[in-house]
Amino acid sequence: MIRYLMQRLLFACLVLVSLSVFVFFLFFVAPGDPARVVAGDKATEAQLVQIRENLGLDRPIVVQYGSFVSKALHGDLGYSYRNQQPVLDLITRRIPATVSLVIGGVIVWLAIGIPIGVMSARNAGTRKDRLGQTFILIGLSFPTFVLGMLSLYCLYFLPRKAGFMLFPAGGYKPFLDNPLDWAWHLVLPWTTLALVTSAIYARLTRGQLLQVLGEDYIRTARAKGISERKVIYKHAMRATLTPLITQLGADIAFLLGGSIVIEQVYGLQGVGALAVQAVANQDRPIIIGVVMLGGLFIVIANIIVDLLYTLLDPRMR
Amino acid sequence: MPLIEAHNVTIRIPTEDGIIYAANSISFSVEAGEVFGIAGESGSGKSVLMQAITGLLPGAEISGEVLFEGRDLLKMSQQELQALRGSHIGMVFQDPLSSLHPYFTIGSQITEMIHAHSKVSAAEARAMTVDMLGKVGIENAESRFDDYPHQFSGGMRQRVMIAMALVLHPPLIIADEPTTALDVTVQMQIMELLDEMRKSFGTTIIMITHDLGLLANIADHAMVMYAGTRLEIGATRGMFSAPTHPYTLGLLKSSPSSETAQGTNLVPIEGNPPSLLDRPQGCIFAERCPDVQALCRSTYPPVQIYDDGAEALCHFVPGDKDMVLPARAASPDHASRPIVVDVQDVRLTFTAKSGFGKKRSIEVLKGIDLQIRKGETFGLVGESGCGKSTLARVIAGLIPATSGEVTLDSVPIHSVTGERWRQMRRHVQLVFQDPVGSLNPRRRVGAIIGDPFRIHNVAHGEEQKRQVQELMEMVGLNPEHYNRFPSEFSGGQRQRIGIARALAIKPSLIIFDEPVSALDVSIQAQILNLMHELQRDLNLTYLFISHDLSVVRHVCDKIAVMDAGQIVELNESDRLFADPQHPFTCKLLSAIKDPPPLAGNSDRRIINTRPASPNAVMMEAV
Numbered sequence: 001m002i003r004y005l006m007q008r009l010l011f012a013c014l015v016l017v018s019l020s021v022f023v024f025f026l027f028f029v030a031p032g033d034p035a036r037v038v039a040g041d042k043a044t045e046a047q048l049v050q051i052r053e054n055l056g057l058d059r060p061i062v063v064q065y066g067s068f069v070s071k072a073l074h075g076d077l078g079y080s081y082r083n084q085q086p087v088l089d090l091i092t093r094r095i096p097a098t099v100s101l102v103i104g105g106v107i108v109w110l111a112i113g114i115p116i117g118v119m120s121a122r123n124a125g126t127r128k129d130r131l132g133q134t135f136i137l138i139g140l141s142f143p144t145f146v147l148g149m150l151s152l153y154c155l156y157f158l159p160r161k162a163g164f165m166l167f168p169a170g171g172y173k174p175f176l177d178n179p180l181d182w183a184w185h186l187v188l189p190w191t192t193l194a195l196v197t198s199a200i201y202a203r204l205t206r207g208q209l210l211q212v213l214g215e216d217y218i219r220t221a222r223a224k225g226i227s228e229r230k231v232i233y234k235h236a237m238r239a240t241l242t243p244l245i246t247q248l249g250a251d252i253a254f255l256l257g258g259s260i261v262i263e264q265v266y267g268l269q270g271v272g273a274l275a276v277q278a279v280a281n282q283d284r285p286i287i288i289g290v291v292m293l294g295g296l297f298i299v300i301a302n303i304i305v306d307l308l309y310t311l312l313d314p315r316m317r
Numbered sequence: 318m319p320l321i322e323a324h325n326v327t328i329r330i331p332t333e334d335g336i337i338y339a340a341n342s343i344s345f346s347v348e349a350g351e352v353f354g355i356a357g358e359s360g361s362g363k364s365v366l367m368q369a370i371t372g373l374l375p376g377a378e379i380s381g382e383v384l385f386e387g388r389d390l391l392k393m394s395q396q397e398l399q400a401l402r403g404s405h406i407g408m409v410f411q412d413p414l415s416s417l418h419p420y421f422t423i424g425s426q427i428t429e430m431i432h433a434h435s436k437v438s439a440a441e442a443r444a445m446t447v448d449m450l451g452k453v454g455i456e457n458a459e460s461r462f463d464d465y466p467h468q469f470s471g472g473m474r475q476r477v478m479i480a481m482a483l484v485l486h487p488p489l490i491i492a493d494e495p496t497t498a499l500d501v502t503v504q505m506q507i508m509e510l511l512d513e514m515r516k517s518f519g520t521t522i523i524m525i526t527h528d529l530g531l532l533a534n535i536a537d538h539a540m541v542m543y544a545g546t547r548l549e550i551g552a553t554r555g556m557f558s559a560p561t562h563p564y565t566l567g568l569l570k571s572s573p574s575s576e577t578a579q580g581t582n583l584v585p586i587e588g589n590p591p592s593l594l595d596r597p598q599g600c601i602f603a604e605r606c607p608d609v610q611a612l613c614r615s616t617y618p619p620v621q622i623y624d625d626g627a628e629a630l631c632h633f634v635p636g637d638k639d640m641v642l643p644a645r646a647a648s649p650d651h652a653s654r655p656i657v658v659d660v661q662d663v664r665l666t667f668t669a670k671s672g673f674g675k676k677r678s679i680e681v682l683k684g685i686d687l688q689i690r691k692g693e694t695f696g697l698v699g700e701s702g703c704g705k706s707t708l709a710r711v712i713a714g715l716i717p718a719t720s721g722e723v724t725l726d727s728v729p730i731h732s733v734t735g736e737r738w739r740q741m742r743r744h745v746q747l748v749f750q751d752p753v754g755s756l757n758p759r760r761r762v763g764a765i766i767g768d769p770f771r772i773h774n775v776a777h778g779e780e781q782k783r784q785v786q787e788l789m790e791m792v793g794l795n796p797e798h799y800n801r802f803p804s805e806f807s808g809g810q811r812q813r814i815g816i817a818r819a820l821a822i823k824p825s826l827i828i829f830d831e832p833v834s835a836l837d838v839s840i841q842a843q844i845l846n847l848m849h850e851l852q853r854d855l856n857l858t859y860l861f862i863s864h865d866l867s868v869v870r871h872v873c874d875k876i877a878v879m880d881a882g883q884i885v886e887l888n889e890s891d892r893l894f895a896d897p898q899h900p901f902t903c904k905l906l907s908a909i910k911d912p913p914p915l916a917g918n919s920d921r922r923i924i925n926t927r928p929a930s931p932n933a934v935m936m937e938a939v
Binding site for chain 1: 368371373395399400401402403404408410411412415416417418419420421426429430433434465467481
C-alpha cells in the first residue's frame, strides 16, 4: 500500500514537471514580448533591453527554466509583469472564491443529478424516465453562459426592476465575515454551475444504475426479501459509487483550477477570472502559476480517487 | 398435500419487439419434502417461470394460479411476496460469484436477510449465520463471517449462497442451475450438501437445470419445458428411461453418455428453438420433431395422461424402437500414424512481483509430456485452474514455455521467430468456448472466416469469397449469409463460424478450447457431429479441451487428465474410463451423473387425454 502510494506520488511529480516544461517552452516559442507588456507602448528600445535584463529574459531558455524551478521549489512563482506582485499571493487570494463556488456547486449538483438519475433508471422506459432524460438533454446542451445570463435576468434583474433584491448579481463575500451573506451571494453561481453539471451526473447515474440493476446480486437481494428501497439505495447505489467518484474527482479538480465562464458571468474574483486577466495581459508568470495549480489539483484528485477505490472496493485491497 | 401447486400459469412479457410468450399454461405440483426438477434448454422459460411466480419479474404479465402453503402467490401484493421471499422461499442461483454482492461481507449479506424477516438482535443474527455457515461446510465460520465473496472459491461461494437460502429454514428452496458454473467434483459436493440439508430440515427443493443426468439422479419428479411450454411431466424414474415425449427422447439421445459410442454420431435435434414472439397453431416442437406428422402442424396436441402419472403434450406415443442408440463401434487404431505434436517436459513458470519487491513465482505447468498423432482427437480434461488452457496456448505458440520443447510436424515451435513464427501459426488454429465473445460483432462473417486467407496471403477478392463460401457450406452454414454479422446467428451457428475460420488454411492441428460448453445439448450434439464428420473427411487432428467428461469420452481417442499443472493419467479413452488408475481420475469419474439407459416401457398405457390449448387458456385469462 505504502509502496503503491510512493509510486503514485512519484508519477504525480513527473506529470507536474512535464507540465511545467510544456508551459514554459510554449511561452518561449509564442509570439509577443514580455518586456513590452511590462514597460508599455511608449518605452524606448533601451528601456526594453534593461527590462529584459532585469527579468532575466536575455538568458538562455534552459537557464530561465532552471531558475524558475529552483525558485518554485522554494515557494516563489515569480512576480506579475503587470503589478509586480508575487504570483503565489495573487493566486492564494483568489482561491477562497473558487473553492466556495466548487464546494457549493458540487453539493447542489449531486443533490439534483443523482436523484434524477435514480428516478430515471428505476422507471426505465416510462414517462418518469423520459422526463429525466429530457432534463439531461437540456442540461447537456445548455451553454453555461446563456444559463448564467438567463438566471441573472430572471432572478436579479427582474426583481430589481420590481423594486426588491432577490439575489445579488455577484461578487464574493468572505465566509468568515458573514456566512449567510456568503451563501446569499453564491446562490446564483451555484445553481448555474450545478444545473449544467447535474445533467452529466444524472446521465452517469442512470446508465450505471441501469447496468447494476441487471446484475445477479441485485436479483439475490430481491430474492432475500429486503425492501426495494434497500435494494436500490444500499445494494445498487453502493456499486454505482465507484464511477461517480471517478467523475467527481476529475470535475472538482478541473473546476478548482478555475471555472472561467461562471466566475466571469458573476464577477467572482476567483482563479478562473485571474487566468482570464493574465491571458489578456500576457502576464506569463501568472498564467504559468495558474496552469501549475490546475495540474496540481488534478494530480492530487487522481491520487485521492485511487485511494478511495481501494477503500470502496474490497477486491482492490 | 402439495407444498406448491401451479395451475395454468401463463406469462407474457411485453417488449419493444412484441409480446414474449414466456410460459403457456404451465401446471405442476410439488409434494412437501421432494426434489422437483424443471429441465429445459436456454430460452425454455424455466427460470422465467420461477422468477415470475416469486415476484422477481415485475414487468411480466402473469395469469393462472400458484398455491403455496394454501395461498395464491399470483394474487399477492409485492409487499406480501417480499415477506415470503427469503423466509418461506429461499433461492440459490447459478453463478455464486456474480450472485453475491462484491462490496459487502458474506456475513452481513446473510444477517441483512435475517433482520428483514425477524426481530432478532445483531448478535443473535450473527450467531444464526455462523451456525448455518458451519452446517454448509464453511470452516472457521466465525472468522470468515467478515470475509468478502472474492475471498472464497467457487464451491465455497455456492455454499455461502446455500447458507443464505437456508438460514431462515424456508419450506421451499428454488435452486436455479446451482452447480452449472462449478467444477464437476465441486458440483457433486454441492448436490450432496443440498440433499443433506433437505433431509435435515425437510426442505422442498425445486431444481432448475439443463442437466438431465443430474435430474435423473436426484429429482423425484420433473417436468421438461420447451419454448415456454410444458412438454412432459412425471416421475423421473420413468421419464428418463422411457420418455413419453419426442423432445425428451431427443434431448437424451443428443447427450453424450456412457451409452453413446465414441466415434459415432450423436442424434441431435435438428434446427433451433423457435422464437417466443409468436405462437404456432400446432405443436410448438413440430418444426424440430423427428416424428412430425401433418396433424402436429395443424392441431394443438392434447395432454396424454399415462397410468404411471406421466403426462405428455403430444398427439402420439413414442414407440420402443425409438429408444435405441447407435451401436458402439471399435475405435480406429492411431498408433502407427505420424506424430503431429510432440510435447516434451514442458514447464511454465509465471513470475509475479509482490508488495516488497520480492519475486513470487507460480509454476503453472510442471513437466508435461504428450504426443498427438495424425487424425486423432486428443482430450485434455481437468478442473478450472489446472493449466489445461495454458498448455493449449503453449502448444499453439502463443505463450513461450519456460523450459521443454514443443514440436509441430517435427519443427520446434519456440525457437522460431518473426516470419517463421507467422508461418508456423498457420498450422495450429484455435476454436474458443464463447461463440459470442470470440467473434468481432462489427465484422461480417465473410471477413471473419476469410481472415486467415488475408493474413497468410493465400487468396484475395473473388477467389477468397469463393473459398470462404465453400467453407461455410462445409460447416453447414448458408453461403448466402456471407455478408451477415455474427449477431444474426444463433450460438451453434456462431460456433460453426469459428470452426470454418479454423479450417480455412488446412491446419495440422485444431485446438478446441471448451467448444460446446456454452451450448445447449441439442445444439452441442450438432457441433460434435460436425467436428467428427470434418475429422473423418479431412483427416484432421484435434486437441480437445473440456471439463465435461461425458463429451470428452464421446469425442476423444486418447485422454490426458490434468491436475495442478501435471498430467496425472494418460490413456486410451475406453481404457481410462473402464479402469482409471490415478485417484484424481477416479474422483472425476465418480462425479459423472448419467441418466439411466433408455429402455422403453411397453407396459405403460394412456388412461386419459385432456385437450390443451394455450389460446383457450389465454381467452379465459383475459
